[in-house]
């Protein structure tokens with residue numbers, strides 16, 4: 210496992226390493242008005258530091274009343290799709306305007322929503338479920354709300370991730386036997402087209418590690434490239450899966466069973482509904498992951514080919530899926546924060562890793578007046594990552 214940096218250390222590094230980039234060139238023409246406008250915007254310095262599609266810095270104006278109305282009216286399933294054009298409209302400045310929010314990684318997207326939510330209120334209520342609820346029947350389980358000060362969140366940059374990754378890679382290389390090392394080195398030389406094998410040392414291999422897309426994974430003789438998931442992948446997968454499952458949900462809803470008491474049928478249907486939801490969620494995750502694939506043996510894949518490849522156990526055995534998952538897990542950056550909440554029911558201390566548990570639904574620009582039933586909302590929300 211990667212060595213985890215202490216929170217103070219992360220903050221320190223973040224301050225030390227963040228390149229203080231000057232404002233974009235677009236302020237040259239009418240400096241005064243643009244500086245003033247920029248000052249009214251949220252300036253977001255992404256932890257991805259320009260490594261993937263999102264620029265290192267973006268500016269956003271605040272949500273308009275119309276935007277908030279659109280968000281309130283959106284169904285939970287369409288939330289992300291609703292948010293993308295709104296955020297695209299809110300971007301400010303030349304570099305910001307050219308960038309499509311749909312190309313954000315999920316980490317960048319969550320960072321954006323947090324930064325914009327802070328401008329409305331820094332006190333945030335985060336829904337969580339304490340262990341004590343799992344003993345209860347599903348229908349009686351209740352979520353608690355824990356308070357978070359969004360301005361106090363800790364973050365981890367991609368450069369911090371890279372440094373950790375190098376350390377772990379060196380440990381892995383050092384654990385190889387002499388024979389394994391020679392074999393690894395020779396393959397490395399071949400893959401990287403290095404003719405002078407003698408110049409390759411464990412240290413030179415580690416120094417050359419730079420986290421950038423595309424990533425390559427080898428499965429037997431097959432070479433597969435992939436990238437981090439984008440919001441566009443999530444939207445596309447959601448549309449296809451919604452369409453695919455719609456008839457099954459409709460059929461279930463309309464089904465009549467003669468001679469079965471109403472409440473019995475209702476309970477039965479509820480059970481089947483939940484099962485269907487689970488299947489849908491599972492398939493959605495497969496599709497989102499599949500869309501992050503790029504090429505197989507240097508051939509660009511179509512969307513259909515991506516999904517077919519992801520479930521093809523010959524080229525894509527479970528071990529490769531696991532390797533890919535664990536690699537993506539090591540690459541997690543952005544919000545990197547553990548928050549403690551004491552359950553008011555049982556007094557137990559809950560530790561929530563916000564990187565895995567902050568949802569899009571809870572980060573909307575809504576106050577308690579126009580916030581919908583949080584429980585319903587949270588159950589249907591999208592959670593990213595493992």
Ligand SMILES: [Zn+2]
Nearest residue numbers: 339341552555
């Ligand atoms: Zn509890």
